[in-house]
Amino acid sequence: MNSSALHTSHNSAIEIGEAAKLFDIGRNTLFRELRNAGILQADNVPYKRYMKYFTVIELPVSIRHQCEIRPVTHINQQGIEYISKRLGLCKQLTLPDFTTPGGIQ
Numbered sequence: 001m002n003s004s005a006l007h008t009s010h011n012s013a014i015e016i017g018e019a020a021k022l023f024d025i026g027r028n029t030l031f032r033e034l035r036n037a038g039i040l041q042a043d044n045v046p047y048k049r050y051m052k053y054f055t056v057i058e059l060p061v062s063i064r065h066q067c068e069i070r071p072v073t074h075i076n077q078q079g080i081e082y083i084s085k086r087l088g089l090c091k092q093l094t095l096p097d098f099t100t101p102g103g104i105q
Contacts, residue, residue, distance in 0.1 A: 014074060055075075
C-alpha cells in the first residue's frame, strides 16, 4: 500500500504526511506544531488523552541495514477537524472520504 492510500484497516486513518497536505503545510511542520501544542510526545506518538484522534501502528523500518520497529502515527477524520481548530489551521478544507479506499487523491 503506498503512502497516499487510505488505511481503512487501521480505524480509517491517514498518515500525518497526507493530513499535512490538507493544510498546505509540510509533514515535519505539522509534527512540530503537534508536539509544541502538547498533543504529540517527542517520538511523535500522541499523549493518551488525544488517542481518540490517532492510531499508532508499529512497523518495521530499515535503518543503517538493520530492521527496527518504529511507531507510525495516523490521524482520523475527527482528529483532522480537531487539530484544524486547535492549531488555527482553519482554512477551507476538503476532507477526504474516510469510508472508501483511495479517499485521498
